[in-house]
Amino acid sequence: MADGGVAGTRGVSPTPERPAGPPPADARPAPSSPADVVAAAAAAPDLAALADVVTTCRACPRLVAWRRATAADPPARYRGQTYWARPVPGFGDEHAGIALVGLAPAADGGNRTGRMFTGDRSGDFLVAALHRAGLASQPTSEDRDDGLVLTGVRMTAPVRCAPPANAPTPAERRTCGPWLARELALVDPRVVVVLGGFGWRALLTTLDEQGWGVPRPRPAFGHGVELTLRRGDASLVLLGCFHVSPHNTFTGRLTPQMLDAVLERAKALGGGQPSSSAATT
Template sequence: MNARRRDVPSSPADVEAAAAAAGDLTALAAACTTCRACPRLVAWREASAADPPARYRGQTYWARPVPGFGDPHARVVIVGLAPAAHGANRTGRMFTGDRSGDFLFAALHRVGMASQATSTAADDGLTLHDVRVTAPVRCAPPANAPTPAERRTCGPWLAREVELVAPRVAVVLGGFGWQALLTTLAEQGWAVPRPRPAFAHGAEVTLRHTARPDALTLLGCYHVSQQNTFTGRLTPAMLDAVLRRAREVLLGAEGCPPPGGLAP
């Protein structure tokens, strides 16, 4: 590895300062992808790249934090959990290169939010329409389980991304993303009820900002992990229904057209 530069975020305070200083999504991605603030995650993402499964041997892994991906002016954000060790940690793009991504991008294509049904590499030509994909944790964690401290350290990247995108709808994949996003929104001045709304597939909560007339609707969806999709806990029809509901919410917000300009 190259010698660590002084501007590389290497502590929670560094992450907070770097995220706050990012004036746009390009700057945010540039800062995020250099982050080394969580030693366990840095070690794991690099070890995964150094010893990949046989099917990926010879490929050059991204092996860095993964920034959000999609339309910079998206009115819909999809919030997952973290990159997969041999998915986004390999390709450098959220949900790209693994079975979870296959399931998600096929659904986005079916409802008119993606230009194609597959996402295999960062340069495969995929574009997203009025939607952005992101996660509360930007490095692949061992056993897909970041620690509470790692979640807190990584939080400012998601917070700043939400500020810059200013979505109207958030489709949240799983309970971890749901709680992480509610924490971020409460810190940003959104009126999050107490007790917090519970995560459930199909859950819908509309929040209002305490200082602005903004509204943000959260839609809960089971995570697109193989554990859910292979067992039938989450089916294509169930995911499609949540994404179509996101479009309906947009249509109801001041007559906004749905993503991609498609009819509902």
């Protein structure tokens, strides 16, 4: 089977619960090296084209193997479902004032459903908060065809494939970096809410490469950290927030009230305003 979805077997007949998504990866040229990623990201004229090419990427062999192995041997509750098992594109408003930058898709979340922060507990926690903030049309994110619309906010990540142990290598982050850079350039947010230290470090690297005035030494991540960067006459505000992982939310390290406060601050700084065209790309 090409990278067009992988059915978890274990003796259960596949029962796809959603459309197949983009054409199989072998129907389009697939980026298969860091240089390919750089060229393909730069050539994407808009977010739809970027999403199409992101989903074909095979530039990190370890991640390709892991995303497919996870899909082929899922937990019991997902047996028989057809996993997305491809890189996951960004999702949300094409003209968002706020970008949400996480880490990478979850093995049985985004890697299963094909949408950022969808189908797992992290997504449940985050989307409920976005709904309370008036940025999401509904409080749940279960499936990429569930009708969720984000207004004024876009979800993305530095790494687009589910990594083993939720730990991409530095080389994988560097290889995947051009996808994030191109998405930010196309969206042009005013505020970025960064979920966790990995996303913070990866984002600062990307912004530094884009010519933003990232301080030296680079500011450390922390919940509630606020950093304003400038590039010519433009400014961009970064807001640090603990990641919405179950490890943080179940232990109370990150509470709904803490996340709500970060999102309200992002809105107050000029992000999250309704765009002329809320999108579900």
